[in-house]
Amino acid sequence: MSWLESLRTSWSAVYSHALRSALTVLGILIGIAAVILTVGLGLGTQKDVSAQISSLGSNLLIVAPGSSTDTAGVRGGFGSSSTLTIADAEALASTVNAPDISGVAAEKTTSLSLEANDTNWTTSVTGTTTSWLDVRARTLSTGEFISAEDEETSAAVVVLGSETADELFGTQRVVGQSVVISDKTFQVIGVLDSAGSDSSDNLDDLAIVPFSTAASVLVGGTESAAVSTIYLQAASDGQLSAAYQEAETLLLNLHSITDSTAADFTISSQDALVSTATAVYETLTILLTGVAGLSLLVGGIGVMNIMLVSVSERTREIGLRKALGAPPGAIRRQFLIEAAILGLSGGLLGAILGVTAALVLPGVIGSSIVVSPAAVGLSIGVAIVIGVSFGVYPATRAARLAPIDALRSE
Amino acid sequence: MIDPTTTDAPVIELRGAGKTYRSGSIEFEALKGIDLAIHAGEYVAIMGPSGSGKSTIMNVLGCLDTLTRGEYRLGGTDVNDLDEVELAEIRNRQIGFVFQGFNLLSSLPAWRNVELPLIYGGVPRHERKLRAEQSLERVGLGDRFDNRPGELSGGQQQRVAVARALVGEPTMILADEPTGNLDSVSTQDVLALFDELHARGRTIVLITHELEVARRAARVVWVRDGEILRDELNEDVAA
Ligand SMILES: Nc1ncnc2c1ncn2[C@@H]1O[C@H](COP(=O)(O)OP(=O)(O)OP(=O)(O)O)[C@@H](O)[C@H]1O
Ligand SMILES: [Mg+2]
Numbered sequence: 001m002s003w004l005e006s007l008r009t010s011w012s013a014v015y016s017h018a019l020r021s022a023l024t025v026l027g028i029l030i031g032i033a034a035v036i037l038t039v040g041l042g043l044g045t046q047k048d049v050s051a052q053i054s055s056l057g058s059n060l061l062i063v064a065p066g067s068s069t070d071t072a073g074v075r076g077g078f079g080s081s082s083t084l085t086i087a088d089a090e091a092l093a094s095t096v097n098a099p100d101i102s103g104v105a106a107e108k109t110t111s112l113s114l115e116a117n118d119t120n121w122t123t124s125v126t127g128t129t130t131s132w133l134d135v136r137a138r139t140l141s142t143g144e145f146i147s148a149e150d151e152e153t154s155a156a157v158v159v160l161g162s163e164t165a166d167e168l169f170g171t172q173r174v175v176g177q178s179v180v181i182s183d184k185t186f187q188v189i190g191v192l193d194s195a196g197s198d199s200s201d202n203l204d205d206l207a208i209v210p211f212s213t214a215a216s217v218l219v220g221g222t223e224s225a226a227v228s229t230i231y232l233q234a235a236s237d238g239q240l241s242a243a244y245q246e247a248e249t250l251l252l253n254l255h256s257i258t259d260s261t262a263a264d265f266t267i268s269s270q271d272a273l274v275s276t277a278t279a280v281y282e283t284l285t286i287l288l289t290g291v292a293g294l295s296l297l298v299g300g301i302g303v304m305n306i307m308l309v310s311v312s313e314r315t316r317e318i319g320l321r322k323a324l325g326a327p328p329g330a331i332r333r334q335f336l337i338e339a340a341i342l343g344l345s346g347g348l349l350g351a352i353l354g355v356t357a358a359l360v361l362p363g364v365i366g367s368s369i370v371v372s373p374a375a376v377g378l379s380i381g382v383a384i385v386i387g388v389s390f391g392v393y394p395a396t397r398a399a400r401l402a403p404i405d406a407l408r409s410e
Numbered sequence: 411m412i413d414p415t416t417t418d419a420p421v422i423e424l425r426g427a428g429k430t431y432r433s434g435s436i437e438f439e440a441l442k443g444i445d446l447a448i449h450a451g452e453y454v455a456i457m458g459p460s461g462s463g464k465s466t467i468m469n470v471l472g473c474l475d476t477l478t479r480g481e482y483r484l485g486g487t488d489v490n491d492l493d494e495v496e497l498a499e500i501r502n503r504q505i506g507f508v509f510q511g512f513n514l515l516s517s518l519p520a521w522r523n524v525e526l527p528l529i530y531g532g533v534p535r536h537e538r539k540l541r542a543e544q545s546l547e548r549v550g551l552g553d554r555f556d557n558r559p560g561e562l563s564g565g566q567q568q569r570v571a572v573a574r575a576l577v578g579e580p581t582m583i584l585a586d587e588p589t590g591n592l593d594s595v596s597t598q599d600v601l602a603l604f605d606e607l608h609a610r611g612r613t614i615v616l617i618t619h620e621l622e623v624a625r626r627a628a629r630v631v632w633v634r635d636g637e638i639l640r641d642e643l644n645e646d647v648a649a
Contacts, residue, residue, distance in 0.1 A: 002532075005529055009529070012518075012522075013517075016517040016518070017517070316513070317515055320513050320515065320526075321526065321530070322498065322501075323472070323474050323501060323507060323509075323513070324501065324502065324507075324526050324527045324530060324574075325498050325499065325501045325502020325503070325527055325530040325531065325578075326498060326502075326530045327494060327495045327498040327499075327530075328494050328495075328498075329495070330530065402474065402475055402476060403474045403475075403501075404469045404474040404475040405475075407474070407509075407513060
């Protein structure tokens with residue numbers, strides 16, 4: 001008997017037990033779709049988180065005032081709030097002292113109320129320099145960013161985050177409008193592209209003014225030179241640790257501190273955050289995969305059950321086929337193909353369902369699902385192996401029976 | 411016509427054939443060491459009371475069951491020396507078996523049931539359907555090709571089973587009560603079919619309870635309690 005004949009026989013058996021076949025396929029299908037979706041969800045979340053973190057800018061080092069070991073976080077003689085100044089930022093920008101640092105952006109941030117027409121909106125107002133856009137890896141949707149000239153002249157200009165612009169002006173044209181901050185009128189010169197939000201900040205709700213303007217007009221007093229954060233961009237990925245060293249040495253010198261454990265500032269790297277988060281979500285993915293694997297196993301046991309019943313129910317059929325001249329090989333082949341048909345169609349339908357859901361669901365649940373070809377391939381493979389091993393094993397046993405014993409079985 | 415008393419080597423030969431059924435600790439000796447020789451072209455009826463071992467003999471002859479004692483030679487070969495594949499081929503090519511309980515596959519229409527032996531005989535598809543239909547026509551079921559066994563009467567199912575036994579043109583027909591469920595008209599039809607096959611040189615062994623049926627055969631073997639009681643030629647036919 002040829003493979004083609006076996007295929008026909010198997011197909012007609014699958015077809016004539018339509019309900020049982022459908023249930024078997026359904027069991028496999030659900031298991032496969034579950035594996036694809038849970039693995040996809042794990043990978044998707046992982047991807048989302050790394051994307052969010054790296055949206056802060058690449059090769060980034062963040063210098064914050066205060067010691068990482070001293071919870072009070074406040075030292076030195078610059079008033080009560082910050083140990084970092086604009087002078088520190090300027091020193092770090094020097095290509096002689098810090099050749100591996102390619103960009104420096106100091107931020108001075110305060111929460112203030114913005115007023116336009118009759119609308120009031122409180123947001124964080126950040127004073128910074130031209131390099132901010134590059135260092136933070138942001139882009140403008142319209143208008144321009146703060147220029148060096150604005151910085152020199154302490155110009156009363158402001159760049160708004162997309163949400164801030166929305167709150168203040170709605171659908172109106174934003175560039176060219178006026179905003180009042182602390183009784184001073186600022187002109188809007190640009191709007192930032194949306195960047196979403198990270199774990200702690202809404203990156204789209206902010207107002208940016210020249211650093212000098214913030215220092216003199218908005219904050220003033222002894223704190224005018226203080227900065228709240230300095231962002232450093234390493235020239236490349238590989239230069240990140242060199243940049244870290246340079247920044248640390250330079251700042252310790254500037255602050256006349258000899259012992260690095262007594263530093264009055266903290267440098268953290270974006271990559272450290274990314275790798276921590278990635279590790280967490282990798283663990284999560286492994287966990288989810290395990291759960292999905294379990295559901296596939298449960299599905300597999302269901303399939304095995306149906307196969308066992310199906311084979312023992314058909315022992316008489318096996319006996320009859322043998323009595324009519326079927327060699328044991330033909331019997332094994334018939335059940336092998338039958339099981340493979342069920343396993344394969346369950347696997348394929350499950351993959352189709354899983355991939356479709358992976359395309360549709362992100363719109364609903366707002367989290368990406370990454371379809372992993374390895375997960376798809378592997379789960380289809382597992383489905384076939386389940387079907388084949390649990391279908392063929394009892395069939396092989398039945399094929400070994402003397403025809404008359406198989407025929408007599410009930 | 412082949413003379414049953416021919417001295418040629420018999421196609422079927424049981425020597426001291428014994429069969430003991432075991433279920434758990436209970437043993438039952440269904441065949442107590444019988445000798446039986448049947449030559450090619452013979453038409454033999456096996457008769458005997460219920461439980462005497464007729465079906466047991468028939469299953470052994472059809473290579474469906476094995477002896478626990480003695481030997482069975484088929485065409486001069488001891489079947490114990492044959493492997494599964496060779497046995498399958500013998501069952502397929504040489505033997506047409508009609509089971510006492512029909513043994514039709516309920517999920518397949520009549521013609522697909524009849525077609526089964528041809529599938530394993532490697533007959534091409536288009537030819538199989540044709541031959542299955544011819545075989546069904548021969549047993550008077552020309553209008554029942556597509557009915558499933560559940561849609562047929564007991565007698566019709568039995569005739570489908572006969573059609574299936576005939577379809578591969580086997581040299582030997584082994585029939586376990588092929589007329590047990592048939593009315594007298596259908597019985598006559600099936601017996602006429604067997605007569606015709608016999609006339610064409612086929613070896614036929616059938617089991618029956620009816621003397622009238624046994625009388626069509628040239629030779630009647632009487633079985634009782636697992637032993638052969640009498641083995642006689644039928645005067646009417648042999649004459
Ligand atoms: N698988 C089996 N296990 C145990 N005993 C069996 C088995 N098959 C048959 N027997 C016993 O062997 C004896 C012979 O059985 P067999 O089927 O050959 O009878 P039979 O002559 O064909 O009867 P009937 O005319 O009723 O069909 C019976 O007593 C039966 O109970
Ligand atoms: Mg019987």
